Amino acid sequence: MATSVFQETVRQFVLSKEQVQKIIDGLTEELVEGLSTTDPKNITQQPSYITRLPTGKETGLYLAIDMGGTNLRTAAVHLLGDGQVGVTMEKHEITHELKTGTGEAMFDWIADCTASLLKNVALDMGNADLHMGVTFSFALHQTAINRGKVLAMGKGFDLSDVMGHDLKDLMEGGFRRKGVPVVVSAIINDTVGTLVSHAYVSPSTKIGVILATGTNAAYIERASDVSKYTGPACDQMILNTEWDAMGKASYLPQTKYDKEIDAVSLVPGFQEFEKMVSGLYMGELVRLTLVDLIERRGILEVLDGKVPESLKDRLVFKTLFMSTIESDSSADHSAIDRVFKTSFDIEGLTSEDRAHIFELIHTVGKRSAVMTAAACAALLQKASGASVNLDNANEITTIGIDGSVFEKYPHFAHKMMEAMTDILGKDRASRVRLELARDGGCIGAALVAMVAQSGGAV
Template structure:
């Protein structure tokens, strides 16, 4: 009897072991199924079929009209830049640029040689801004900037020295929200980034900079106050007169385009110098019920420094794409044990996964996705991942990047529609070019190709032949100098 009992017990143990293995496999299968379901649901919510993209473009078009009709009439600010004289390509001479928009600023000296020579020479210098100047007083900040600019000017080659009585001219890129009052004046609306200089809010930034010039005897005139998107238009127009718009898709995103003066009702009857001017859309703040938002986007927005604002930017720009992927992975870790029985602590840290990490993982072409595995290990301290897990990560990168690229294309299509360049009119052969800049467009090949193919899909083959996309680098630097040249007080004056 004892032996039989032992045998039965052994059999029972084996049965229990088999049952445990089966249960574990079923449990693992169930968890994997839940992980796949989360990804599938996310993909569906991020969907951008062509019909939805057309709705987004139409909504953008409506907001553009309303923003041009009255101040505050739209989520889109549609700011009048007073840039009514874009570069023609004939500009010659030496012009300066000051690019201030973060913890560093740049000074540039640009030698222009007209249509034949283009940008002959470019010299630049980067300067770090001491942290205390970012929260001090306006005169302290601009005195510091003016002193560094004066030192840069002092290194000017003798061949560039101007004749007596002729001022050097500067294009000033100031990448903070400004309400412009002329081509060379504008009042600061609010500081962003790490700046908080209270006495500057509401004041004319060019006026403050000029005061600092006067203190040290720097004989220089600010000929144009611009932002980097308007500079992108100018940089591209210098070499291509078919440019009608500029778009930046990088850490942030924005668009500017050339608008007919008669299509701007809020100009209140003021007659501009020319028939057209550049409009700074501030399109990052665009919002529409047609945008494919997910629970992850809504959570990111709610936890941001500016909830309810910059919705378009938060789903297409480089600042946010990596964190959207992180949020999906976190849900998979919490609800499906995607990375094991415990949630990797680093996965809970906002913005630990940056968009440049996404680019590298998305572009991984190795058979075992080794780069993806290494990134997960280095950034999130996830030491062991299977190939199918890595494929899921790449899939998430693709979903987020594709949505961003296709929505960017829809925005561009909306601009082309507003200015009547989305279709081919009988007998018309006018080509239109959109200049793009920014790290996503420049460095994220899959993003770029998706944007370009989507725009072609929206336009149709015939219209797409008349629309060009070209990269325009350094609108905030060279573009600003070009706008100083095209708005020079010496236009028409022969070079000495």
């Protein structure tokens, strides 16, 4: 009985070809809709105002800032040509006091951090202004390559006098007050940074993806198809898809556990795709499933149907635990005993329990890989004819992927590639490369600053 309950439950996370195709079709429909919509509630398909990728030959020294939810990274990026870079980087924690203070205090602090970097690299340009690219991992209504109005920030930020203001003006205000000779030449999203920076290293890169706590993607689209773009005429445009905000229950294969995660989230019905694939939620999916299985006596019969207090709090089963367990290749999955004893004070697991827990974790992880592959396939399909041609046997298309889930989760890249082969067919999939991309925020920002400052097509 217990085994049948378990198998019936885990089977919900195994996707059929039909379900995968529905995801591709649904996301493609939302990608197309995002090209034209002017609804302020629809934040997808944001024009980056970047109209070309680097060639890998660019050289020069540019400053960069990567501002995320936890840390601020400042960097001096030396573009050396031939896809080579030298980076001097400093990392600074953004404290709760800064996050909830005034905008002026925040941007003065950013200027101080930049001054620290300049001192560290002994950079003195005399009276010449230094050009900086900024990666801003928050919602922004971009109006030019170096301008954008700050929208809702989230991630614990509650700054006064920032919302609705132009980020370039806010940044440069801090630099002026602190006497730091820096001009903001470019502002980009972290996913756009991933695409641009990896294209410098691998010129065949046409898509950038982030798969970490959250997920997002950027790609190259025909400018003529982006009807909501009102900037200078151009042939193509890098778009920040904000695919994290995509996903509708009508086509996503949600289990009751997915629906529960969505229901108790800050904004139910929003970011439903992200809630099924990203690092913040994978462990919680496993926890909810375990709790349900324990109550239905489908697993861990030693608990006699009673869920321990250690498993009752949201997000206590980390995706890191999944990674640790899938990393253990031993026949008896001994890592499961260690994780459950150390983190949840649960002992007495049988060999069947360990096999079942491993199967559950493997299946949830694989579903994330398959759904991410489906989303990439939707982008490849949308970009076909614009920047991608999978029917040309001599052309390779690279997808640069940054983030802890892709980099550190065991066999994730392999699972994605298997799914891409199932979706695209062996021949077309053989022309796609999935490559790890790193430091996209700083290197990408520096590259775009270079393109903007040199008068390139932006």
